[in-house]
Amino acid sequence: MLSKTDTDKCVACSTCVVQCPVAEVTTKFLGPRMLGPASERFRLLNDGEDSSLTYCANCKNCDISCPQGVGVSNINMLARAAYAKKHRPSFRDWILAHGELESRLAGIFPAALANFGMANPISKCILDKIGISKKADLPRFASKQLAAAFKAYKQPEQLSKKVVFFPGCFIKAYAPQTGMDFVWLLNKAGYRVELPDAFCCCGTPLYTNGFADDARKNAEKNLAEMRKWKEQGIKVLALCPSCELMFKEELPVFFPDLAHDGASYLENGEEFVLGCISRGELVIDAPGNAMKDKKIIYHAPCHLRALGSGMPGLDMLGSIPGLKVSSASAGCCGISGSYGFKKEKYDISMAIGSKLFQSIKNSNADLAATECGTCKVQIMHGTAMPCEHPVSILKHYLEKEQQ
Amino acid sequence: MDHATVVIIGGGATGIGILRDLSMRGIQAVLLEQGCIAAGASSRYHGLLHSGARYAVKDNDAARECIEENMVLRRIGSQCVEVSEGFFVLTDQDDPAFERPWVEACAKAGIKTEQIDVKEALRLEPNLSRSVKAVYRVPDSSVDGFRLIWHNALSARRYGGEMLTHHQVFAIEQEGGRVKGVHVLNTVTGQKSYISCNLLVNAAGSWSGNVAKMVGLDVAVQPDRGTLVAFNHRFTSRILNRLHKSSDGDIFVPHGSITILGTTSFHADRPDAHDVPTEDILKLLDIGEALIPDIRTYRILRAFAGTRPLYAGKSGGQGREVSRGFHIADHQEDGLEGMVSIFGGKFTTYRLMAEKLSDLVCKKLGVHAACRTAEEPLIEEPSAELLEKAKKYFPVHGVTLAANRLGAAFPIVVEKAAALSSNPLLCECEMVSRAEIEYVASDPSTTSMNDIRIRTRMGMGTCQGTFCSLRTIGALSECRIPFPTPPTESLHHFLQERWKGLRPAIWGIQAKEMELGRSVYAATLNIDGALNEQKN
Numbered sequence: 001m002l003s004k005t006d007t008d009k010c011v012a013c014s015t016c017v018v019q020c021p022v023a024e025v026t027t028k029f030l031g032p033r034m035l036g037p038a039s040e041r042f043r044l045l046n047d048g049e050d051s052s053l054t055y056c057a058n059c060k061n062c063d064i065s066c067p068q069g070v071g072v073s074n075i076n077m078l079a080r081a082a083y084a085k086k087h088r089p090s091f092r093d094w095i096l097a098h099g100e101l102e103s104r105l106a107g108i109f110p111a112a113l114a115n116f117g118m119a120n121p122i123s124k125c126i127l128d129k130i131g132i133s134k135k136a137d138l139p140r141f142a143s144k145q146l147a148a149a150f151k152a153y154k155q156p157e158q159l160s161k162k163v164v165f166f167p168g169c170f171i172k173a174y175a176p177q178t179g180m181d182f183v184w185l186l187n188k189a190g191y192r193v194e195l196p197d198a199f200c201c202c203g204t205p206l207y208t209n210g211f212a213d214d215a216r217k218n219a220e221k222n223l224a225e226m227r228k229w230k231e232q233g234i235k236v237l238a239l240c241p242s243c244e245l246m247f248k249e250e251l252p253v254f255f256p257d258l259a260h261d262g263a264s265y266l267e268n269g270e271e272f273v274l275g276c277i278s279r280g281e282l283v284i285d286a287p288g289n290a291m292k293d294k295k296i297i298y299h300a301p302c303h304l305r306a307l308g309s310g311m312p313g314l315d316m317l318g319s320i321p322g323l324k325v326s327s328a329s330a331g332c333c334g335i336s337g338s339y340g341f342k343k344e345k346y347d348i349s350m351a352i353g354s355k356l357f358q359s360i361k362n363s364n365a366d367l368a369a370t371e372c373g374t375c376k377v378q379i380m381h382g383t384a385m386p387c388e389h390p391v392s393i394l395k396h397y398l399e400k401e402q403q
Numbered sequence: 404m405d406h407a408t409v410v411i412i413g414g415g416a417t418g419i420g421i422l423r424d425l426s427m428r429g430i431q432a433v434l435l436e437q438g439c440i441a442a443g444a445s446s447r448y449h450g451l452l453h454s455g456a457r458y459a460v461k462d463n464d465a466a467r468e469c470i471e472e473n474m475v476l477r478r479i480g481s482q483c484v485e486v487s488e489g490f491f492v493l494t495d496q497d498d499p500a501f502e503r504p505w506v507e508a509c510a511k512a513g514i515k516t517e518q519i520d521v522k523e524a525l526r527l528e529p530n531l532s533r534s535v536k537a538v539y540r541v542p543d544s545s546v547d548g549f550r551l552i553w554h555n556a557l558s559a560r561r562y563g564g565e566m567l568t569h570h571q572v573f574a575i576e577q578e579g580g581r582v583k584g585v586h587v588l589n590t591v592t593g594q595k596s597y598i599s600c601n602l603l604v605n606a607a608g609s610w611s612g613n614v615a616k617m618v619g620l621d622v623a624v625q626p627d628r629g630t631l632v633a634f635n636h637r638f639t640s641r642i643l644n645r646l647h648k649s650s651d652g653d654i655f656v657p658h659g660s661i662t663i664l665g666t667t668s669f670h671a672d673r674p675d676a677h678d679v680p681t682e683d684i685l686k687l688l689d690i691g692e693a694l695i696p697d698i699r700t701y702r703i704l705r706a707f708a709g710t711r712p713l714y715a716g717k718s719g720g721q722g723r724e725v726s727r728g729f730h731i732a733d734h735q736e737d738g739l740e741g742m743v744s745i746f747g748g749k750f751t752t753y754r755l756m757a758e759k760l761s762d763l764v765c766k767k768l769g770v771h772a773a774c775r776t777a778e779e780p781l782i783e784e785p786s787a788e789l790l791e792k793a794k795k796y797f798p799v800h801g802v803t804l805a806a807n808r809l810g811a812a813f814p815i816v817v818e819k820a821a822a823l824s825s826n827p828l829l830c831e832c833e834m835v836s837r838a839e840i841e842y843v844a845s846d847p848s849t850t851s852m853n854d855i856r857i858r859t860r861m862g863m864g865t866c867q868g869t870f871c872s873l874r875t876i877g878a879l880s881e882c883r884i885p886f887p888t889p890p891t892e893s894l895h896h897f898l899q900e901r902w903k904g905l906r907p908a909i910w911g912i913q914a915k916e917m918e919l920g921r922s923v924y925a926a927t928l929n930i931d932g933a934l935n936e937q938k939n
Contacts, residue, residue, distance in 0.1 A: 008635050008702035011916045012832060012866035027825075030798060038831050038865070041660035042800040044637040045485070050799040068915070 006075060009068045010037035016062035016072055021332040022055055025351040029055035032062035036072040039079070049083040055345070056080075057336035057352075058208045060245075060306035074253045077207060081254070084210030092131035096338035097209035100201040103141060103173030111143040133346035137381040139174040139373070146176035150195050153180060159192035164229045166222070166266060168240040169201035170373030178373075178388075181395035182239055182269060188398065189276035194234075198225040202243040205337055207254060219251055219258055226265035237269040239391060241304035241371050242337065244268060248307065270312035270371070270390060277319060284319060290400035292322035296393065297365035299328045299356060299379060301372035302336075313371050313390035320397050325369075330359035333370075335378035350382065357382035369393055404565070407433040409764060410585055410600040412572050412614055413607035414438075415445035416548065416750050419555045419566070420757030420776070421606055425764060426564030427779070428772035433598065434564070435587060437571035439854050441552045443608050445750060446857070447677065447709020449631055449656045449665040451642060452476060452484055452546040453751040456491055456516065456539075457649055458727055459508035460501075465727045465749075466512035472752045473542060475777045476551070479754075482782060482807040483551040487657065489543025489642035490524060491516070493536045494693045497647040502537060505646060509541070516541055530638045532696050543642040545658045548750060549857050554781040554810050561811075568848050575603065575617045575742075582618065582741035591850050591887050602764060605744035608712040609674035615744060620737055624746055626674045626710035627722055629666035630683035632908065635702040635865055637662050643694050649723055652690030659804075660833065660864060661704065664691050668722040671710050679706045679907040702912045704867060705904030714747030729756045731763060743767070782810035789814055796820035801834030808859060809839065816842045829878055830871035832864020837878055844884045851886055852876065852897035868901040869920040873928075891933050898924055 016032040017023055023031040030052045039050065053076060062072035095102070106114035117123060118138060128134040144152075146167055163186060171179040183193045199222060203215030226236050226247075238244045247266040251259040276282040298314050317325045333353045334340055340349030360368050360383045368379050368387040376387045409425055411418050414436025425432040436442070455469030477484050493502055509516045517540040524538035525531055556566055567587075574586040576597070584599035605614045612624035637657040645653035656663045667683050684706050691698045713725045729748030734740075743763055748756045758774045765772060785806045793802045796817065806813045820826040820838035828836050843849060843858045852875060855861055861875060862868040876890045886893045898920070905917050924930045 009912055010865060011912065011919050012870060013919055014870070034798065034828070034831055038834075039798075039800050041636050041832070041864070042804075042834070044640060044657070045659060046800050046803060048799040048802075052798070068912070 006070045007037045007040040009070045011068055012038075013067065015065050015067060019061045019065035021059060021061055021334065021352040022057050022348060026055065026348050028052060028348075032056070032072045032076070035079070036062065036075040037070060040075050043079060043082075049079065053080055053083070055348070057332075057339045059302040059332050059336045061302055061332060064302075064306050064308075071249075071253065074250065077250070078254070080210055081207065081212040084212065089210035090131060092342070093209040094211070095130070095132070096341060097206045097211050097214070099205060099338075100169040100173065103145065103169070106141050106173075107145055111141045115140045128343060131343045132341055133343040135346055136341045137377060138341060139170070139377050141173055142176045144176060146172045146179045147195070147197070149176045149180050150183065153183065155183070155187055155192055159187065159190055161191045162194065162234055163191045163272070164194045164196065164234055164236040165269075166199055166202075166226075166236050166238045166243060167195065168238060168243040168373075169205070170240060175373055175376075175389070178239065178392055181389070181392040184395050185273055185282065185391060185398070189273070189282040194229075196225050198222075202240075202246040204242045204246050204250075207250070208337060212254070216255055216258070219255055223258060223265065230265055235267050235272065236265055237272050238266050239269045239371060239389065240373060241301050241307060245303045245307055268307075268309065268312055270316050271309070273391065273394070274312050274316055274319075284394070284398060285321060289322065290397050291320055293324065294322070294367070295324045295326075295363070295365040296367050296369050297326055297328050297360050297363040298390070299330070299333060299360070299368060299370040299375060301370055301375045302332050304371060313369065316390050316394055317369060320394060323397070326363060326365070328356055328359045328363070330356040332356070333375045333378045333382070335374045337374050340374075340378060349378070353378055353382050360385060367393070404433060404567070404596070404598055406599045407431055407565075408600065408768070409433075409602045409604060410435065410598055411604040411606055412585070413605070413610065414440045414552075414566065414568060415443050415606070415608050416441070416552055416555075416753035417608065417745055417748065417756050417760075418604075418606035419552050419559065420753045421604060421760055421764075422564045422566065423555045423559040423562070424757045424761040424774060424776050426559045426562035427775050428761065428765060428770065430764065430768065430770060430772075432564055434566045435570045435572055435585070435598075436566070436568045437590065437610075439568050439851070439857055440556060440566075440848070441549050441857060443610070443674070444709045444711055445552055445608070445753075446548045447631070447707055448548065448629070448750060449654055449663045450545050450548055450658045451654060451656045451751075452544040453749070454489060454541040454543045455512055455514050456489070456505075456509050456541040456543070457644060457654075459512050459514060460505055461649070462726050462728065463508055463512050465752075466508070466514060468728070468752045468755060469749075470512060470514045470542070472755050473544065475754060476546065476751075477544065479777065479780045480546070480551050480554060481780070481784070482810060483547050483554060485545045485658070487543070487545055487641050489541045489644055490528065490531075491539040491541055491644045491646040492524075492531065492694060493538070493646040494532060495534050495536060496693050497536075497645060499536065501647055506539070514541060528639050528641060528643070530695055530697060531643065532694055537646065539646065541644075543644070545642060545656050546750070547659065549860075550808060551781075553858055557810060557812070558781050566848065568854070569850055572614070572617075575614075577618060577739070580738060580740055582739065601741065602767060603742040604760065604764065605742065606760070609710040611712060611744055611746055613674065618734070618739055618742065620734065620739070622732070622744070622746065623715045625713045625715055625721070625725070626671040626676060627713045627725075628669045628671040628676045628708050628710050630679050630687065630706060630708045631663050631665040632684055632687050632706045633704045634662040634664070635704050636660065638695065638697075638701055645694065650690075652687040653694075655691070655694060659860070662701075664698075668711075670721060674710050674712075676710055677708050679708045679904075681907045683708070684908050703908045704865070704913065705901075706908045707904050712747060729759075731760055733763060733767070785813050789817060793817045793820075796826045796838070797836055798828070798834060801828070801836065804834055805836065805839055809842075812842060829874040830859070830861040830864065832866050832871070833860040833862075835859045835861045835871070840875055840878065841882055841884065844879050851888070852893055853900055856897075862897065862901055866916065867905060867920070868898055869916065869923060872897050872901075873923070889937060891930065891937055894924075895930055895934050898930070
């Protein structure tokens, strides 16, 4: 029902159309206003759905720009889910939506073999046949996934305070080092970290690809686990802005019965680290030679901006002595989760990202930084520059200072 | 045009229904309408195709007519009728003693009712009040008045019927107790003309009393004002009626992209009493809350009013007491030859009214031809191939809308869209594309943006003209389709007409919409200033 009253809020000003990165580069997308509030008025009348709806990347720049506070992207996603109920999404979309499951299967094989299985020219051709662009750089499975790395890691004994880490599927399968760097920082700040086995993918890739039922199952599992910790007054932290957005903004709309209590379970991990710094739990104003004169360019993921709670990652990087940090401020990177991997969307995705790529290249920075896993993949693909999560950069700095 | 066998006054449902009927029977007829098509009650109502259940208790004959005609219109006008069914809902404010006699009266009139479990009703209509006591299904439907009348007009045209809009009859010529013809003013050009005829048909609805007055007859036609509120989206899938004695604010009709709540009933002193007092709207919202508790959270697009052409006959009575049946008068009985009138009635039975009147016309002219309007569909269904082709040029939600609106002209517009380098939506809210607007604008009966609106719904959605009117006037200027008035004046007139409906309900989000419109036209484009400049 939320989407219906949201339809009423739209005054048709078209600000969202101007700000939509997809509409800017292709006419295949009718634009957020048309497919969102305008089409919504006809969805109770008609059964059909415009194929153009699949071109919405759910990047949420429409929501960010809307002066009336309309959740345009959520209208689109609800419509897509309703459409997917009647028309089964493609096998390709299933593959892209269920990355977590695949990573678990891949985990059975050594990463090198699993990655070779995915990245060799023959597999790429097969993937291309089912609709995954062979030009795209799919993320590589880590040699040791997060659960294994965490199990092998010994946290210091004497830590009295405790936090819980919600890693999300990307960090779990493709970037466990980011997760481990975060654990290291939290330990250093005096917190013991819990990594519950029950946590699974937040559901963003599932929902946006049309697998609402699977997303719901994940939400049920995750919320049950989060409630357990909340009752004990222990914070659950996330590093991925999309996961955070899912719990804070999307679940209450997609599954209002599940998340009726506001889903305020998840907190921003970087904001928490900033808190540690300001409380003096994490000391970083050391002599500061480790990063002296290093240049970093930071990209704010769209979903982070959609959260509307600032850029804690940029603030964190700014607190590192000697480090020169600038913000790319060049909009969307174009990848939007699995969107840019899709064959028919690859070129659109690269066209959207071109401004950011240029801005990063022009910056002459040593390193790019961003929180979102797939933004990172896209930046490396589009600029051939290394890209790290801000927590990893802070960890490297502190580690070097220690030496 | 200086002679017609039959001249029909009134371009509402009845008049155009008569034009079609007579044309199909091979009688040469011309219709004169003072404004644009369906400018009166035919478009100024809730768009409910009655099952008749509303009238069953009080006026069983009218109820029977409704259900019979309802079934006919579903058949002949499938593009204009949404077969959505209706609920009759007994709320905690309604008298339960009305329920039994109502069910019996419906059965007597041949209206199928089926009681359904309240829980099931709430599942089907989640916005319905949780405190309802009983729910019945009835075969109500919604019907697009503009569209139905247009399809009648186009069908009449194919049979040679002629229709002159913006032609006002200002005098009726009589000679020796017989009507000889009508004096007509073209309100667009100011030209006057005379049309002689063998027979004059007065089908002017609320204005029919005024027409009768021109020949010195005093007819008891009472215009009765009803106010309606249009909401920005559909919050029900079915028509919702209160299960009680007909009263104000007890019908919700989901309609295309919107929902209409109606109606009030006030005696009006003139047929064009179309002003909407804000109190009417507030009253409707108060009453509407019994069925839809969240009604105040929904955005009102606009409010409008129309006058019912109530005909009290010799029995008298006012407002809801007056029968919704119709009455045909051969003024021969009043000592005047060559003129017949039709009074009262309602949209749902327009075809039957037209049939009965046309029967009389045939009798008077000595023509033996049977009525075929109940059998022959208004327009042909578009082919599946054409719809598939159209998907290339229209957004999916817009294809059926355009096909239903355009009827026989749909293939032409699809071709036109294909020939354009692109076919953008000029009206995004109601999904009207450039090809459709260009086509409708080229029709000889189109003289203003308002005429385009009536055929396409351009300007009738969320933005109420803010974006589409500028785009439309720009597109039409670009492809050199002129109106009798210059573009700035056309635009100004159109916006004022739209804003007229916004003003009485200007609060909440619609007030923001209005401010956006004002800042575009009154401030940025300085339309008032531009208009004065052109005039001086």
